[in-house]
Amino acid sequence: MISIGILALQGAFAEHAQKLNRLGVDPFYIRQLSDLDNEYHGLILPGGESTVQGKLLKDLHLFNPLKSKIEAGLPVLGTCAGLILLAEKLVEDETVHFGTLPVTVQRNAYGRQLGSFERQAHMAHLGEVPMTFIRAPYVSAIGKGVDILAQVDGRVVAVQYQNQLGLAFHPELTDSDVVHDYFIELCHQYKDKAS
Numbered sequence: 001m002i003s004i005g006i007l008a009l010q011g012a013f014a015e016h017a018q019k020l021n022r023l024g025v026d027p028f029y030i031r032q033l034s035d036l037d038n039e040y041h042g043l044i045l046p047g048g049e050s051t052v053q054g055k056l057l058k059d060l061h062l063f064n065p066l067k068s069k070i071e072a073g074l075p076v077l078g079t080c081a082g083l084i085l086l087a088e089k090l091v092e093d094e095t096v097h098f099g100t101l102p103v104t105v106q107r108n109a110y111g112r113q114l115g116s117f118e119r120q121a122h123m124a125h126l127g128e129v130p131m132t133f134i135r136a137p138y139v140s141a142i143g144k145g146v147d148i149l150a151q152v153d154g155r156v157v158a159v160q161y162q163n164q165l166g167l168a169f170h171p172e173l174t175d176s177d178v179v180h181d182y183f184i185e186l187c188h189q190y191k192d193k194a195s
Contacts, residue, residue: 002187004042005030007066009056011048011081015172019180033061041194042075042187045082047134047170050107053081054097063098070100075163075186077179083166084137091140101164102143108135119169123150123158126178131157131169138168163190 004020006013008029020027028038043066045053057063070076070086078086078101086101093107116134123129124147131152139156142148149165150158157168163186171179 001026002041002184002191003028003039004044004184004187005035005038005040006044007046007053007057007062007082009060010052011046012079012170012172013044013046013048015170016044016046016079016180019172019177020184023177023180023184025184030062030066031060033065036062036065040074041191042077042183043069044183045076045078045085046172047080047082050081050084050097051095053085054095057085057097067098067100070098070164073163073190075165075183075190076100077165077167077183079167079170079172080134080136083139083168086164086166088143089141101159101161101166102146103139103159103161103166104141105137106140107137119152121150121152121157123179125149126182129171129178130174130176131171132173133157133169134173136168139166 004027006016006027017027085097087105088099088102089104091106119131146161159166
């Protein structure tokens, strides 16, 4: 049985938990340092406000232990703000949070008129996937070893680098489970290698 931690400081963490529960995985919320005493095989960084999440990660002393786990190969799914937390670089912003995913991200990239929208697009390994975008970022540049998983309107909206998945959209807000299924499989593989 695998266990997946969900950063639950702010943002859309409950929807991720509901998805995982439906898929037979028992998640736990990460809100304080002692929560990291749990054994876990994956981490979800949800949508929300990346600046607030980044500050709270440091204030609550969660930042360094989580960064070390990600760098050591822990599977991580970053959606929207979570993608920003993982990114090595942000356009016109000196802020770097974990910086473990070698991509450059443009924040709030779609402007107010397209603050929220939905698309159906092909995603590598998964086929057609419904995608919900909410004041979404996108990936404007990728580094070595990064695979582009999906593009919408010519913009990269999903990438994978080793065990890190970065998505500009919210898979937890759709009826489709394929993204979470894919992530759970990464977590199983990680657990199998570690044991």
